[in-house]
Amino acid sequence: MAISRRDLLLGGSAAVISGACPARARAQTSAQNEQVLTGGYVLSLDPVIGDLSKGDVHIRNGAIVAVAPSIAAPGVPRRDMSGRVIMPGFVDTHWHMWNSIARGFGHTRLGPFAKSMGALSRVWTPEASALSVRLACAEAVQSGITTVHNWAHNIKARDFADAELEAQKASGLRGRFSYGYPQSIGKGVLMDLDGVEIMKADEFGLNHRSLVSLGICARGPDRCEPAVWRGEWAAAREFKLPITAHIASDRAAGGMAGISILNREGLLGPDVLLVHATHASPSDLRLLAETKSPLSISPWTELEVGYGVPPLAQMMDARVPMSLSVDNMVLAGNADMFGVMRVTADLAAGMAEKQGALSDRTVLQWATMGGADALGLGKLVGSLAVGKRADIIAVRSDALNTSPVKNVDFLLTHGARPNDVDFVMIDGVVHKENGRHTRIDVPALLAQSSDMIRRLRVQADI
Ligand SMILES: [Zn+2]
Secondary structure (H helix, E strand, C coil): CCCCHHHHHHHHHHHHHCCCCHHHHHHHHHHHCEEEEEEEEEECCCCCCCEEEEEEEEEECCEEEEEECCCCCCCCCEEECCCEEEEECEECCCECHHHHHHCCCCCECCECHHHHHHHHHHHCCHHHHHHHHHHHHHHHHHHCEEEEEEEECCCCCHHHHHHHHHHHHHHCCEEEEEECCCCCCCCCCCCCHHHHHHHHHHHCCCCCCCCEEEEEECCCCCCCCHHHHHHHHHHHHHCCCCEEEEECCCHHHHCCCHHHHHHHCCCCCCCEEEEECCCCCHHHHHHHHHCCCCEEECHHHHHHCCCCCCCHHHHHHHCCCEEECCECHHHHCCCCHHHHHHHHHHHHHHHHCCCCCCCHHHHHHHHHHHHHHHCCCCCCCCCCCCCCECCEEEEECCCCCCCCCCCHHHHHHHHCCHHHEEEEEECCEEEEECCEECCCCHHHHHHHHHHHHHHHHHHHCC
């Protein structure tokens, strides 16, 4: 699986000669930024390229320059992908990364999710948030998720936002940081919009070059007073930042008709990513489709927290722009996007009482291109096509749980698990190789995380 010894030697010689011959060194350096993934099953999810039962993907300087059954590219290092499915990385569209070290704290002696997290969030520190983001990003890579939407809804002060953003940028993952509100905020209190404006000016000016963009997570019509959500929406539009909000999550919230209220005031649109909509009515779902407002569902946590079952048939009938998410590790337990796809497909079949009601291929599209479109990144990532950035994963098709298999869609939605993600590349940079992280000391990260949550648990007395 690794680049051949000959290619490694070529790369090594570039370092040695770099002082002696600048022109040649430049050529060698660029060769190091170039490679061909070869001999895998290519699931491009691009409508023109389609699937290649055996194909190559040529990458140069972080971009895809060719996808074809066979690519010659003399002198370019080749990485053998036989026994693997080469595909676009997964895109998660709603992840409260700040509480990832609180895995399993969804129910404590204080009671269910809201009470337990309320107590923990009161003692939370910027260091705990940053560590959680690092843990989440590491797990994302483990699972083949290359783009994340960090839904930061425990910004108690600006240093919390700074700590999360810095950890997210350092991860090398693509994604959005959505600046949110503290857990303890009152329903009549505006979030820290000055903080958003300052962060936009300081970190996201014209020269900003990171893979992370900025957004706002607002509470929306069913979680705060009208003057507040209107103010937060207006600020997002004034700052030209995308907005995200939970909507119609439980039955009571569904009864508040938040989607129709937003539509009536002209506040839906492609820049508005709504989350859950578990109790949205069919007419509300049609409004999302008409206004091209994307939706993120997280079926595992919607089941676990007791919101209910996502109305997948109605969502599909209405043609809502769909995407998938893991939501949080407190309830979901893990960031297994394969598991999210599986439960999505199987809930749809179970509710419709019809096998295959939601095809495995459609679910794969929601987990890749659908997510990219939802975050406004559809021109950059979400499929393997010439000109797109190289966010690519390879999944083993020769593992005990993936072989033999009739077709690749079923392999990915029902057979594969995060451990089968053999290779992860984000913007041309390798993050996982031969099934192992290349940029993270995982045991050290886990030790720090365990230590931190142990201390916070004592402080919160839960
Ligand atoms: Zn959420």
